[in-house]
Amino acid sequence: MGDLIQLLVSGTATGAIYALAALGFTLLWQASGTINFAQGEFVMLPAFGMLFCMGVGMPLWLAFLVTCAASMLILGLGFKRLIVDPLIKHGVIPLVIATLGLSIGLKQLVKAGYSAEAHPFPSPFPSGQWSIFGINVSYADLGTLVLAGLIVFGLQTFLNKTVTGRAMQACAQNTDAARVLGIDVKKMVLYVFLINAVLAVVAALLVTPTYLAKFDMGDAIGQKAFFAAIIGGFNQTRGALLGGVLIGVLENVVGFYLSPAYKEGVALVLFLLVILFRPEGLLGKTEERKV
Amino acid sequence: MTTNLQKLGLLAGVIIFALLPLGLKSYGVYLCTLFCVYLMATFGLNLTVGYAGQMSLGQAAFLGIGAYIAAIGMKAGLPFMVMMPLAAIACFAVGLALGFPALRVQHHYLAFATLGFNILVYLVMRNEEKVTGGTFGISGIPRPSLFGYSLEPSLPFFWFTLFFTLLVIGMLWWLLRSPWGRAFAALRDNPIRAESLGVNITAYTLLAFAIGAACAGVAGAFFAALVQFIEPAPFHFSWSLMMLLGVIVGGSGRFLGPVLGTVVIVLLPEWLRFMQNWYLAAFGFAVVVLMIWLPGGLLSIPEKFARKGAVK
Numbered sequence: 239m240g241d242l243i244q245l246l247v248s249g250t251a252t253g254a255i256y257a258l259a260a261l262g263f264t265l266l267w268q269a270s271g272t273i274n275f276a277q278g279e280f281v282m283l284p285a286f287g288m289l290f291c292m293g294v295g296m297p298l299w300l301a302f303l304v305t306c307a308a309s310m311l312i313l314g315l316g317f318k319r320l321i322v323d324p325l326i327k328h329g330v331i332p333l334v335i336a337t338l339g340l341s342i343g344l345k346q347l348v349k350a351g352y353s354a355e356a357h358p359f360p361s362p363f364p365s366g367q368w369s370i371f372g373i374n375v376s377y378a379d380l381g382t383l384v385l386a387g388l389i390v391f392g393l394q395t396f397l398n399k400t401v402t403g404r405a406m407q408a409c410a411q412n413t414d415a416a417r418v419l420g421i422d423v424k425k426m427v428l429y430v431f432l433i434n435a436v437l438a439v440v441a442a443l444l445v446t447p448t449y450l451a452k453f454d455m456g457d458a459i460g461q462k463a464f465f466a467a468i469i470g471g472f473n474q475t476r477g478a479l480l481g482g483v484l485i486g487v488l489e490n491v492v493g494f495y496l497s498p499a500y501k502e503g504v505a506l507v508l509f510l511l512v513i514l515f516r517p518e519g520l521l522g523k524t525e526e527r528k529v
Numbered sequence: 530m531t532t533n534l535q536k537l538g539l540l541a542g543v544i545i546f547a548l549l550p551l552g553l554k555s556y557g558v559y560l561c562t563l564f565c566v567y568l569m570a571t572f573g574l575n576l577t578v579g580y581a582g583q584m585s586l587g588q589a590a591f592l593g594i595g596a597y598i599a600a601i602g603m604k605a606g607l608p609f610m611v612m613m614p615l616a617a618i619a620c621f622a623v624g625l626a627l628g629f630p631a632l633r634v635q636h637h638y639l640a641f642a643t644l645g646f647n648i649l650v651y652l653v654m655r656n657e658e659k660v661t662g663g664t665f666g667i668s669g670i671p672r673p674s675l676f677g678y679s680l681e682p683s684l685p686f687f688w689f690t691l692f693f694t695l696l697v698i699g700m701l702w703w704l705l706r707s708p709w710g711r712a713f714a715a716l717r718d719n720p721i722r723a724e725s726l727g728v729n730i731t732a733y734t735l736l737a738f739a740i741g742a743a744c745a746g747v748a749g750a751f752f753a754a755l756v757q758f759i760e761p762a763p764f765h766f767s768w769s770l771m772m773l774l775g776v777i778v779g780g781s782g783r784f785l786g787p788v789l790g791t792v793v794i795v796l797l798p799e800w801l802r803f804m805q806n807w808y809l810a811a812f813g814f815a816v817v818v819l820m821i822w823l824p825g826g827l828l829s830i831p832e833k834f835a836r837k838g839a840v841k
Binding site: 273321324325328330331332333334335336338339340341342343344345346347349350351354457461464465468499500502503505506509510513514517 | 582584630631633637638640641642644645646648649652655656766767770771773774777806807809810811812813814815816817819820821824
């Protein structure tokens with residue numbers, strides 16, 4: 239029993255990180271119809287960004303803040319202006335291809351230009367574990383859960399309670415109606431790209447201590463983010479959370495009880511089941527087809 | 530559509546390519562054969578991507594399934610000419626089974642499903658050591674023989690592979706000229722209109738995807754016989770990505786697009802081996818730029834210029 243609870247807690251913590259990446263992914267899709275296949279690399283780059291900042295002597299928190307700013311500028315504004323804006327009018331597929339190319343480009347750039355090795359990354363949380371009723375939970379898992387939970391909660395509050403947040407939701411639901419109501423759609427879409435860039439840095443901060451900073455670390459995270467988003471429901475923000483946590487927990491349980499070698503296959507099996515029986519995702523709503 | 534001049538040029542190109550290895554060292558012959566192997570896979574992928582308008586990120590997995598089936602069968606003493614069709618049939622069946630759930634929902638879902646499928650296949654290849662040899666792979670795969678004539682030397686094997694590559698390409702050409710094939714293009718260009726004209730979208734797309742997978746299965750059988758040693762690495766999902774981007778860079782939906790694409794993803798990286806990582810980085814960014822400036826692929830350059838001239 240103790241084993242199971244520990245697996246659940248650490249699985250939820252891992253899942254929360256997937257959920258952060260998936261959340262950005264879903265927000266981008268909702269607000270602008272962008273499917274970003276380079277989402278994993280958007281987590282990998284900030285990891286190296288933070289390492290670079292710490293390399294020049296900054297403490298972790300400062301490195302985090304500096305990387306957030308850089309990420310908003312490059313992965314938020316730059317990505318939108320240079321790649322998404324010129325391509326989005328041609329439909330989904332060209333943009334998907336372009337982000338696939340971007341993913342290869344960024345990965346190989348880091349590999350060729352910096353390093354092909356895995357670099358250790360300091361954990362933002364103290365080491366050690368917290369024991370209660372014979373159950374051991376590491377501080378890293380606990381910290382991840384709390385931080386990810388706070389961010390998700392904060393984001394939900396922002397989207398639901400503030401005028402800007404509600405305007406952003408309006409754009410996602412019906413762009414034309416939002417424009418008629420006087421909402422600056424372009425600005426709202428830009429906000430979404432900036433939020434995505436920050437979420438990626440947070441995911442990098444939480445995931446890199448265990449995954450290590452490596453040029454291809456984004457592969458696994460990106461894939462989990464896609465699957466989490468689809469499993470939960472592509473058009474629901476809460477769906478990304480559910481999907482992420484579900485994948486994290488099941489991976490842990492399968493890895494422990496069945497076979498550690500096939501842990502990575504869990505997300506796919508779950509995904510296939512979902513599209514067979516509930517293609518709109520667990521929490522999703524069916525979208526009407528537009529002619 | 531195609532003028533006689535173009536046909537002649539194409540024929541001359543094929544003949545020159547067929548004779549080219551006579552003047553090459555053994556590594557050159559190997560590369561030419563490898564090029565043929567990937568041509569079969571990318572032509573199959575072009576059917577899925579370019580004609581049926583679906584994104585597939587699992588072509589390397591089908592290549593791998595074909596290669597492992599052929600390798601295991603040939604190690605057990607079965608002839609190549611039995612294993613190759615078997616590999617094709619197996620990939621076709623797996624393609625149907627995978628495509629069915631994914632194609633119930635539209636476009637990008639097949640991309641995700643095939644991507645996940647590729648990861649799963651790679652895991653099986655690496656972990657099921659009893660069947661696949663795990664990371665050690667399967668070595669000592671024999672080359673086929675034809676009517677008692679051994680294809681062991683690299684030159685006869687090259688011509689053997691080239692013959693089947695042309696056969697696969699010819700069959701795809703015929704398929705696309707048939708009423709069947711025209712339905713593929715119809716559903717890519719306007720699925721809803723095609724459906725209203727009585728084309729069963731799901732069935733046709735599924736079929737295109739499965740045929741594309743079968744082509745990769747054939748390519749896989751040749752891959753196993755060519756390299757004579759297989760391990761999971763060439764069937765990693767990153768190769769699926771390269772094949773997809775190759776098809777798109779060449780010009781998806783253009784019959785000869787995959788030829789150019791395969792040059793870019795198989796031959797150029799070999800020639801530029803000393804700067805391989807930089808080549809791949811440049812390739813990735815080039816794809817982004819290409820999508821922005823030339824969404825039709827490299828083969829659409831002449832048309833683009835022609836159109837500009839016409840406007841003037």
